[in-house]
Amino acid sequence: MELVDESKLDLSGQCLKKIPKIPNAESASKVTELHLDNNDINRLENISQFPSVVELSATHNALIRMYPIVHLRHVVRLDLSHNQLVNIEGLKELVHLTHLNLSCNKIKAIEQLRTNTLLEQLDLSENAITAISNISQLAKLRKLFLHRNLINQLRHCEVYLPITLETLTLFKRRVAVLARSRQTVSPWPTHPAGEVPDRDMSAQQPKSPVRT
Numbered sequence: 001m002e003l004v005d006e007s008k009l010d011l012s013g014q015c016l017k018k019i020p021k022i023p024n025a026e027s028a029s030k031v032t033e034l035h036l037d038n039n040d041i042n043r044l045e046n047i048s049q050f051p052s053v054v055e056l057s058a059t060h061n062a063l064i065r066m067y068p069i070v071h072l073r074h075v076v077r078l079d080l081s082h083n084q085l086v087n088i089e090g091l092k093e094l095v096h097l098t099h100l101n102l103s104c105n106k107i108k109a110i111e112q113l114r115t116n117t118l119l120e121q122l123d124l125s126e127n128a129i130t131a132i133s134n135i136s137q138l139a140k141l142r143k144l145f146l147h148r149n150l151i152n153q154l155r156h157c158e159v160y161l162p163i164t165l166e167t168l169t170l171f172k173r174r175v176a177v178l179a180r181s182r183q184t185v186s187p188w189p190t191h192p193a194g195e196v197p198d199r200d201m202s203a204q205q206p207k208s209p210v211r212t
Helices: 025-029 067-071
Strands: 002-005 008-010 033-035 055-057 077-079 099-101 121-123 143-145 167-169 174-177 184-187
Parallel strands (some): 008 033, 099 121, 143 167
Antiparallel strands (some): 002 008, 174 184
């Protein structure tokens, strides 16, 4: 267990099966940045002991449910990529969430995001999503990553997608979207075989116009 300072706790790469109980409850309550990456955690048990967390990363684990996230009402950035999640859940009270990464899971539908109206970036790439659902209420959403899903058409996008959206990706497909003020067609940038985009959700994604 590495407590970098009072606000940062790094439990990554420790072969954990579950989140350990922190003996000092006061110390746990002061943690605002929590890293649980590269373990074997399948449940977010004990996550409620970190009520002040603003940034949580639990990538490359074995999570099958994310509902306990409901206890982290101050979360702004959440990364649960590379797990075994089937549903999006537990986000109703996370009204401060701006960046959400649920890529590389087994999610089948875009749902349970109605109250997350501050979302700016949403990564649902590499899941099992078959259609784009109505997320027009996400009035601040600028980037939506959906490449490597099972989506093969963009029906009703003009209604289902927020007018603020600038980037929508579908791997190896051209996607017409986005800023209503400038109609552009953008392909997902080419990557070597097997590679996926940088998972740093704060990184700027390249925008390359297609020549016609």
